[in-house]
Amino acid sequence: MGSANSTLQDSAPVSFSQDLVDTLADNAASPSPxxxxxxxxxxxxxxxxxxxxxxxxxxxxxxxxxxxxxxxxxxxxxxxxxxxxxxxxxxxxxxxxxxxxxxxxxxxxxxxxDLSEYPGLRENSDALVACYKNNPATPLDCSQQVDNFKASVAEIEKEHVKSLQ
Structure with missing residues (x-):
């Protein structure tokens, strides 16, 4: 059945172009995807x-x-x-x-x-803070404000001690 047509024949050797051989050789040498x-x-x-x-x-x-x-x-x-x-x-x-x-x-x-009960203390405290802010390099210039603040605090302390007695 078809065996008559499938006989081997002597054929010329197969040759490939050098470019194809080089490309295949390069692909075989570097298996990178x-x-x-x-x-x-x-x-x-x-x-x-x-x-x-x-x-x-x-x-x-x-x-x-x-x-x-x-x-x-x-x-x-x-x-x-x-x-x-x-x-x-x-x-x-x-x-x-x-x-x-x-x-x-x-x-x-x-x-x-709350210092609202003591307006003198609030004023002296604000004056002291303002002096320190205005004289950051020379805080000793604020000695008068410090003395005023200390006096206000001392007076409030005296009042508080009297209220406890």
Missing amino acids: SPARQNSIDAHIRARIQAELQHLRAEEQTVRDQIQAALEKENLDRERAMSGDPDSVKTSPALLADLEEVRAKVDRFHARR
Whole structure:
């Protein structure tokens, strides 16, 4: 069936142009991929590096959280051991409530420091600050303002002591 047509014939040797041979030799000698293929490979490698980096960061955060929890527990245990009374150690919410109470006390203290009741003190304080600002290189020029301020403070202190008696 077709075997008659497929006989081997002696044919002339195949020859290739020197340019083709050189190109094939160059491609065989340098197995680097084409620029498009190289860009694709680079993008794939970058994506894998980013994924691994995110994975490592997540693991690092998990380890940090575990360390933080262990340190908090260790500190709490140490405080309980030092106090002798396990119920005397405060928890974070209790400490936050205490902190808010202290902040409220500080705010009340600052409110009491309102100098509107003492206009002389306010004037002397403002004059002293202005003198220091006007004479940054020679603060000794403000000695009169300092003396006036000190006198105002001394007078207010005397009034306060009298009010306590």
